[in-house]
Amino acid sequence: METERSCRECGRAVKWLTSQGGKKLLCDAAPALMKPAGGPLTYMTPEGEIRRGRKSAKGTDVGYVSHRCTCPAIRQRRKEATICEVPVLRHGHRR
Numbered sequence: 719m720e721t722e723r724s725c726r727e728c729g730r731a732v733k734w735l736t737s738q739g740g741k742k743l744l745c746d747a748a749p750a751l752m753k754p755a756g757g758p759l760t761y762m763t764p765e766g767e768i769r770r771g772r773k774s775a776k777g778t779d780v781g782y783v784s785h786r787c788t789c790p791a792i793r794q795r796r797k798e799a800t801i802c803e804v805p806v807l808r809h810g811h812r813r
């Protein structure tokens with residue numbers, strides 16, 4: 719069943735889709751033309767198949783991209799998490 723709603727984090731229209739295997743994926747509500755290329759985005763076809771690829775005007779698939787891949791809020795949080803995990807010298811100390 720498709721339930722359209724707004725992302726709690728960024729307010730964009732999203733919906734839960736269920737794959738053929740019964741896996742639930744929070745996707746952008748609007749489908750995009752996708753090119754199956756192994757990454758970097760995860761998307762679901764209208765048939766419920768989960769694939770990986772990129773957005774492309776010459777794409778051969780119609781896909782609903784996983785909102786985890788497109789949500790600015792989630793991406794921002796992930797970026798921060800990465801920064802926390804990896805010690806990064808942000809400012810070089812020049813003396």
Ligand SMILES: [Zn+2]
Pocket residue numbers: 725726727728729730785788789790791792
């Ligand atoms: Zn979002």
